[in-house]
Amino acid sequence: MTPQAPTPAYRRLSVEERRSQLLDAALSLFAHRAPEEVSLDDVAEAAGVSRPLVYRYFPGGKQQLYEAALRSAADELRHCFDEPHEGPLLLRLSRALDRYLAFVDQHGTGFSALLQGGSVVETSRTTAIVDGVRRAAAEHILSHLGVAGPGPRLRMTIRMWITAVEAASLIWLDEDKQPPADELRDWLVEQFVAVLEVTARRDPQTEALVRELAADL
Amino acid sequence: MTPQAPTPAYRRLSVEERRSQLLDAALSLFAHRAPEEVSLDDVAEAAGVSRPLVYRYFPGGKQQLYEAALRSAADELRHCFDEPHEGPLLLRLSRALDRYLAFVDQHGTGFSALLQGGSVVETSRTTAIVDGVRRAAAEHILSHLGVAGPGPRLRMTIRMWITAVEAASLIWLDEDKQPPADELRDWLVEQFVAVLEVTARRDPQTEALVRELAADL
Numbered sequence: 040m041t042p043q044a045p046t047p048a049y050r051r052l053s054v055e056e057r058r059s060q061l062l063d064a065a066l067s068l069f070a071h072r073a074p075e076e077v078s079l080d081d082v083a084e085a086a087g088v089s090r091p092l093v094y095r096y097f098p099g100g101k102q103q104l105y106e107a108a109l110r111s112a113a114d115e116l117r118h119c120f121d122e123p124h125e126g127p128l129l130l131r132l133s134r135a136l137d138r139y140l141a142f143v144d145q146h147g148t149g150f151s152a153l154l155q156g157g158s159v160v161e162t163s164r165t166t167a168i169v170d171g172v173r174r175a176a177a178e179h180i181l182s183h184l185g186v187a188g189p190g191p192r193l194r195m196t197i198r199m200w201i202t203a204v205e206a207a208s209l210i211w212l213d214e215d216k217q218p219p220a221d222e223l224r225d226w227l228v229e230q231f232v233a234v235l236e237v238t239a240r241r242d243p244q245t246e247a248l249v250r251e252l253a254a255d256l
Numbered sequence: 257m258t259p260q261a262p263t264p265a266y267r268r269l270s271v272e273e274r275r276s277q278l279l280d281a282a283l284s285l286f287a288h289r290a291p292e293e294v295s296l297d298d299v300a301e302a303a304g305v306s307r308p309l310v311y312r313y314f315p316g317g318k319q320q321l322y323e324a325a326l327r328s329a330a331d332e333l334r335h336c337f338d339e340p341h342e343g344p345l346l347l348r349l350s351r352a353l354d355r356y357l358a359f360v361d362q363h364g365t366g367f368s369a370l371l372q373g374g375s376v377v378e379t380s381r382t383t384a385i386v387d388g389v390r391r392a393a394a395e396h397i398l399s400h401l402g403v404a405g406p407g408p409r410l411r412m413t414i415r416m417w418i419t420a421v422e423a424a425s426l427i428w429l430d431e432d433k434q435p436p437a438d439e440l441r442d443w444l445v446e447q448f449v450a451v452l453e454v455t456a457r458r459d460p461q462t463e464a465l466v467r468e469l470a471a472d473l
Contacts, residue, residue, distance in 0.1 A: 191434060195427050199420040199447075206419035210412050217408060226458065230416075233450040241443065 058096055058107075061086050065108040069149030074105050109165055112149070113172050116142055120179040127255050129228055131183055136204075136224045143208045144216065151212055176201050184248055192242040200231055275313055275324075278303050282325040286366030291322050326382055329366070330389050333359055337396040344472050346445055348400055353421075353441045360425045361433065368429055393418050401465055409459040417448050 052060060064086035068077045079101060083090040097104040119138035122131045143150050177197050181189050189197070204227055211223060218226070232252060239246040269277060281303035285294045296318060300307040314321040336355035339348045360367050394414050398406050406414070421444055428440060435443070449469060456463040 191431055195424060195431075198427055199423045202423035203416040203420045203451075206416045207412060210415055214408055214412075222458070226454065229454045229457070230451050233454045234420075234447050237443065237446045237450045240446070241439070 057088075057092075059111075061088070061093060061096055061104075062108050062111045065104055066112060066146070066149065069105075069108060069112075070146045071148050073148065077101075077105075079104065106165060106168070109168050112146065113168050116172050117175050120176055122179070122183070124183060128183060128252060129232070129256065132180070132231065133224055133228055135179070136227055137220070139204075140208070140211075140220045140224060143212065144220065147212060151209055173198070173201055173205075185251075186244070186248065190242060190244050192238050193245045193248070196234055196238045196245065200234055203227075203230065274309075276328075278305070278310060278313055278321075279325050279328045282321055283329060283363065283366065286322075286325060286329075287362065287364045289365060291366070294318075294322075296321065323382060323385070326385050329363065330385050333389050334392050337393055339396070339400070341400060345400060345469060346449070346473065349397070349448065350441055350445055352396070353444055354437070356421075357425070357428075357437045357441060360429065361437065364429060368426055390415070390418055390422075403461070403465065407459060407461050409455050410462045410465070413451055413455040413462065417451055420444075420447065 061082060065077065065082050068081055068085055079093045079097070080090055082104065083093045086093070093104070094100070097107065116139070119142055120135055122135050124131075177194070180197050180201075181194075186193065207223065207227060211217070232249075235245055235249050235252070239249040278299060282294065282299050285298055285302055296310045296314070297307055299321065300310045303310070310321070311317070314324065333356070336359055337352055339352050341348075394411070397414050397418075398411075403410065424440065424444060428434070449466075452462055452466050452469070456466040
């Protein structure tokens with residue numbers, strides 16, 4: 040209605056906008072500090088709002104804020120897996136890994152603290168959020184591979200690889216993001232093929248899949 | 257001194273023996289129930305002693321008992337890695353995996369709860385105990401491989417494989433211990449070789465190692 044947009048300080052945010060502003064502030068703090076080292080005061084300061092306002096949105100305090108931030112990060116992480124079902128399979132996997140590694144790069148410490156556990160604010164609910172992302176990753180991969188009824192050996196292989204990717208991301212953050220993300224991505228894709236090939240020796244379903252992957256290149 | 261050993265009920269245990277008896281009782285309970293579902297009462301009952309006695313040994317209560325049990329399990333787990341430095345390398349790895357899988361088989365739920373986190377009694381201290389075992393596993397593997405100064409790519413590969421083995425154990429417990437332990441062990445050893453081969457494509461140190469492994473069979 041006004042000819043110029045009001046400056047952020049004066050603009051009245053909707054409840055959803057405010058909530059999302061506070062979560063963004065919290066996530067950026069979690070990116071550099073472990074969750075237990077971030078107070079509601081810090082979030083209020085980072086968002087440029089009063090402490091009572093933060094409490095109004097997250098009356099459960101730190102734990103509620105952390106869980107909400109975690110859910111928001113988990114949603115963002117799931118978006119990394121959104122990849123059209125077209126083109127060579129390993130290229131799709133590479134693109135999803137690029138997005139995933141960009142997420143890890145951006146969220147740094149918060150990502151580590153979350154996955155490594157041992158945070159004082161970790162609970163079975165936060166663990167369930169993280170496990171939900173892992174399951175979503177496995178389902179995305181199986182859907183791209185076109186496997187409707189994955190047998191136990193194929194499922195186990197995919198889940199092991201996902202865990203190995205997580206471990207790689209944590210080590211990568213520890214080692215000052217070496218090797219470069221592009222090399223890490225290619226390495227992880229090659230490991231994906233290699234572990235499927237091992238499983239293929241004892242599982243006809245995986246064997247058929249490996250043949251498809253080879254023909255698909 | 258007496259011609260017959262006294263029955264356990266009458267024998268006075270030393271402090272160390274008593275402590276170890278209580279830890280064994282606790283570990284056997286953790287094998288079937290998540291840590292937060294095991295009370296000091298349960299431990300007293302399982303060990304056939306009074307509740308005050310359990311408290312005398314673990315005045316810090318549940319958390320202290322859990323940590324002590326965890327340390328004791330971690331020590332047992334480290335023993336799985338004790339393997340003479342002789343004979344074919346992959347055979348040594350197979351034997352260590354056999355002992356590890358026997359441990360997983362025996363400790364079941366307690367092992368899962370421990371590794372999966374999300375337990376209400378999990379703290380940064382318990383996480384450090386588990387990480388210590390992971391580090392010990394990596395050091396054992398590197399020492400058997402005869403690598404004194406492992407580069408980042410080789411270290412990352414070994415750590416990723418260890419995480420994948422952990423994931424496999426948890427899935428294995430979830431899936432009623434299928435495939436059989438022998439098959440799982442061989443599968444994990446083959447994956448070890450396969451991921452090293454992938455790393456060898458971009459790392460001369462790992463390449464030399466893979467050549468050694470092939471010559472060693």
